[in-house]
Ligand code: CTP
């Protein structure tokens with residue numbers, strides 16, 4: 001009885017997930033990007049869909065594909081494109097999980113032609129700030145909607161993550177541990193701490209990204225939708 005209630009609670013829930021890196025174009029053949037593979041976000045999308053959720057996955061460039069028919073995939077390239085798609089879709093969602101590694105800056109200008117090399121000369125590219133998708137959704141958030149973000153920190157991890165959660169009006173923030181071998185970018189495993197709005201903290205061991213996805217679902221989405229019933 002309990003088992004089925006828990007498995008069914010995501011049935012028909014509309015969940016937005018962002019995943020992967022963003023690419024910020026310098027010229028037709030070059031970009032500024034990062035090492036995100038999208039594996040964590042895609043795993044969350046698959047596990048939510050497996051529990052019956054209607055998932056919209058906004059993904060930056062990755063080598064991954066989706067398997068579950070309950071996932072609608074929207075492919076984008078830049079932070080601006082991800083932002084436009086996210087703010088358009090969020091009002092119709094019950095929850096959003098923002099796992100994308102969004103570029104904080106982009107080149108001020110994108111060259112129309114491939115930039116030529118000049119022997120022995122330095123060049124510089126001026127970078128301008130990208131929109132903060134999480135902060136924008138935090139401002140748009142209505143009662144009954146849940147907003148979950150990720151944080152990657154190298155100093156004062158928990159304190160900085162908690163500040164990020166509050167600043168962006170998130171309900172939970174998932175802190176990725178960088179200190180442990182096998183966690184983070186490119187790996188099939190991850191180690192997380194879940195921090196909540198009201199200061200609760202849960203730390204998990206090194207697990208596969210599929211297991212981590214289920215830990216996130218069970219400690220954030222499920223209590224939220226249980227409470228709403
Ligand atoms: N995020 C976002 N849009 C951005 C930057 C970040 O939606 N332009 C989201 C990420 O998807 C993540 C959360 O905000 O859920 C925190 O991202 P992070 O890079 O850790 O934080 P920043 O606010 O960008 O701060 P900094 O990189 O300076 O630590």
Ligand code: CA
Pocket residue numbers: 102103104
């Ligand atoms: Ca950032």
